[in-house]
Amino acid sequence: MASTAEGVAPAPADKPPVALKLAHGFGSVAFGVKDGGFNYFLLLFYGTVVGVEPGLVGLAIFIALVFDAVSDPVVGYWSDNLRSRWGRRHPFMYAAALPVGLSYFLLWSPPEWSQTGLFIYLTVLAVTIRTFITFYETPSSALLPELSRDYEERTSIQAYRLFFGWVGGNAMSVLMFGVLLTGPLGMRDPDGFRTYGVVASVLMVTAILVSAMGTHHRIPTFSKPSPSPERFSLRRILREMFEILSERSFIALFIATVIFSIALGVNTSLAFLMLNYFWGFSEFQIFIWTTTVFISAAMSFFIAPFAVRKLGKKHATIALGLLAFTIQPLPVLLRLVDLMPENGDPILFPIMLAVNIFDLALIIAVQTVSYSMIADLVESNQVRTGRRNEGVYYAAMTFTRKTTQGLGVLAAGLILSLIAFPEGEEPSAVPQDTLWQLGAFYAPTLLILWMAALYCLSRYKIDKAQHEANLAALAEVKSD
Template sequence: MSAISCWNGHKVMNALPHRHLFAYAAPALALAMPTLPVYVFLPAYYAQTVGLGLAATGAALMLARVFDVVTDPVVGYLSDRVPTRWGQRKPWMVLGGMIAAPALVALVSPPPGAGQMYLALWSLLLYLGWTLIAVPYTAWGADLSRDQRERTRITGWREGSMVAGILLAGLLPVLLEAFGADQVEPMQAIAWLALMLGGVTLATLVWMVPDAGPDRNQTSARPPLRRWQSILSLWTNGPFMRLLIAWCINGLANGLPAATFLLYLDHGLQTDEMTRNGLLFAYFLAAILALPLWAAAAARWGKPRSWSAAMAVAVLAFAVVPFLAPGDDLAFLVICLLTGAALGADLALPPAMQADVVDFDTWRTGERRAGIYFALWSMASKLSLALAVGLGLPLLEALGFTPSIEDGPDPVWPLLAIYAGLPVVLKTAAIVLIWHHPLTPRRHRAIVSRLARRQSGLSGEGSASRDQ
């Protein structure tokens, strides 16, 4: 790995070579592909085609999701604390792949007579495998560099690869449907393509990219924390808690439009199926294309201000939605492009900020705990998305929107309130939290410098910003 690289005129220490960066980001494409069949196609398939019914299908998937949230901190702890001869992060990802692969195949190819326990068991194993891959994977990205701009570059490549995987998974059913495929074949095609790509990219990652894990030399200057001190230090990390709360609020603001997107297109804009697919594709394509722009903005103005600007763009776009009428497809395409571009910042910048607050924790505690921090980050993401569906849809019904042909057209204003109104309020609150985030680029550089002096055995840490 080269010691110094230049990126946008900025000298980057320990910059990741392009071949390592590509090898690190590539597995995200395969990891993201199954999310479309698992979260969109699978529930309806088991409820209707397999014949479990909505209640039984929902209960089985809810059980698996609850277990999924609980496993995050466990996997994060193991990834941080259990070194192996093969590396700190790699073994857990390989184990996760070995669990997730057969589980995904079993879910998209159920045998005759598959019931609720079948769905619950294989869903639970799939989520466990995904967690074993995702938590060490994101923590590994934080281990690869301590430079703020280089971390933005690393997370940008990884999240861009993930969005590309979602796009590929969304395009494949359209192509198969054109050739007369039934409901099951697209799910199976996406699953098998994800497994093939995942096997190749994960093997390449394990072979090419160094896995040093947390730097244990950093802990020598201070005694290890006791367990209660370790837990307390997480919640007293001011920059982390501020970032985590903003991330949860923004995640809910993104989850509400996602949960009501198709409803708005059907009842608000009254679009046809081809237009819906085109708008969805444009949304994710804009996210990919905007990633380099947000990376450049973060290099110039810092990640907190750049992320705040992206959320402000989304706020302005959502504020226009209530003024659209049925048939305003072109205007809504512009909104999809703007909110999709803002999604690019949501994907790249907050995880890079998360890696920076891990450095702050290392300076405070003497321990490197990227795994547990990214596990908490993952838990917050899952809870935000669950709340978006669990609260947004019932609230929509409580406000009088219950789509039914027999009852005639429903009032559109509740749909506009959930789809566009609440995201405007929530994202504005997130902007207030992030705009003056205390871990500025200058303070982060000071922390990294002190960590380097500590590691080399020098004194003089100073007394800066323990109370941030």
């Protein structure tokens, strides 16, 4: 166990200053902007503005996901074992900044090529962007366990990160729908998308550099890779990764994250249809709905740390989740039995808006606490194996977030196919029976997925007492 001590750096302050939390958290703006662009605008832009066949756009994104399947764990493991004067993480973070900005700018300013040429152009840029986002996001996220080893403080640090991720992504959506796409061409305005590309690229580069430079001074306090008598080999890498990922608490958290991501994919994919068709809200009301995400993110910033202090991480996640995931489908279920105001009633939108603000705050809080639970796996794994592998853990979660939402999109598509939802019809032209079926599939599907995810989280075993015991065991090894 002597080698373990070499991998343990001086313990960081239990409560890092607010400036450090802000710097680390602000970096998640880059991932939030990229995620929003890929989820909401990429298919719209290339399919309707540029004129690429939607199937080719989907294929390009799928190819990028295949590359993610390789790059995420590779970058995670590589950053766990890198030795440099800038530590294990920061070389990746600095290296990502300019490639991310340049490739994201080019993505929204495509040349006038053929279908094949544009498909290749989109595929190359999608792979490049997602790979270099991994170069930044995985090492940056993996800094969290080393910024503080305090059980509750880690949730506070994660709250900053989730807050900026949601705010950054949503700010670009508000800019698009409220400013850039409001001209005569509306959603088909290529200049609006080009301007978005410039603004988004500058914001992403700024976020990455601010985060990297703002945490740079803490490098001497971060752990170094533990030396190993074995030479690097594929066999060693696979064995170590199996050891890391075989911990039961990690498996519980991983499966829960997969199910959460699928549920989010269903919710995101059907959000516009539910708001515009099921509830009959206007485009302006939907825009107002979008802007209130900032309120929800701010509320969650305080809810998550408070809940952890009172309940501990696992119980806080379950309690918040039970509340959030029953509130979310409740209005739909009430509408199905005619207990909600009719569409067009002046009271309907304020009721739904208030419910959504509170519910989304709870959902973001659940994400915050569940992601902070990853940090506590690091010391548990170090006690078992003698190695710190933050990068591998966070790479697994990052990959899950990026890929399984696609399963949610698939599930949403199956729902629309089952109810034979008409394409291109105005809300008033869709039969009421079809809208009722949409709600009848939407609400129970989400409820089942959310409850399954919470059940998996209940199998997570590391509480505050176990975490502190792990820290004590590592401190004892270090002192030997």
